[in-house]
Amino acid sequence: MSEEKLFLWDIDGTLISVGGAGERALLGAIRDTFGFEGDLSVISYSGRTDRWITKALHEAYDLELTEGSQQAFLDAYLRHLEIEMKATRMVVLDGVIETLEIIKNNPNFHQGLLTGNLQKGSEIKLKHFNIWHYFPFGAFSNLSVNRNDLAKHALKVSREATGIEFDPSDVYVIGDTSHDIECGKIIGARTVAIATGKIRKEELSTYKPDFLFDQIGDASHFLNTLL
Ligand SMILES: [Mg+2]
Structure with missing residues (x-):
């Protein structure tokens, strides 16, 4: 010591x-990059890293994870996060x-x-x-x-x-x-x-x-x- x-x-x-801003930003990223409405209950994400979550969502929806798809997802997530942070208590x-x-x-x-x-x-x-x-x-x-x-x-x-x-x-x-x-x-x-x-x-x-x-x-x- x-x-x-x-x-x-x-x-x-x-x-x-x-207050759920992170979750809503993830749903926005799914919408923007996967092209459909997602559901976060398909993965268990509490305490996980953003990159782990990105990979797990690709797997859960049977989508191929590439360097490009990961980057697009994370960029969309950050974009939505900035908006959601302003709208959330x-x-x-x-x-x-x-x-x-x-x-x-x-x-x-x-x-x-x-x-x-x-x-x-x-x-x-x-x-x-x-x-x-x-x-x-x-x-x-x-x-x-x-x-x-x-x-x-x-x-x-x-x-x-x-x-x-x-x-x-x-x-x-x-x-x-x-x-x-x-x-x-x-x-x-x-x-x-x-x-x-x-x-x-x-x-x-x-x-x-x-x-x-x-x-x-x-x-x-x-x-x-x-x-
Ligand atoms: Mg935590």
Whole structure:
């Protein structure tokens, strides 16, 4: 254990709730690129990367995935996301801004993103709430289809950005799904599950995160519990 701590944040269901904007943007992308009305219940996408979702939708609809079709789908998704973000009732979740602020103001604390969103999608979502600037670095779906690989990338980019070799026991992976917990365990980090997304607390507990919260709520209490 050292003084230096690293906090790696998931976005959807953890920092913010975007009230279905992501889902509607995916349906728009299906309409634009596949040419029909889609149904997202054909895949299980919570906690998955945008590139994983793109691939899974191609498979579910028996469509060939090519470099070009993937790019067209993701471009359409980002286009729709920008529109949907303006039309949706969205919130930053309770205690998030206070927590980000405490971390930012502590010279031994560092934070970045570990998210299945594309970099551009993350920027659209977080700039909307004026919280993008809290994250000087991140691992995004651009780097990998697979969230577990993203966690390894996150450690690498954190090291490059801060010049610090973090001990895994000083790294906290914070998210709202089993996939966040799993990818955190893979890099030996402490896993922090928050039941503010689609997955209920009882279900999250079966994946045995190191910490499990109903919500972040009180920022000081949240961080004191982790540390
Ligand atoms: Mg999430």
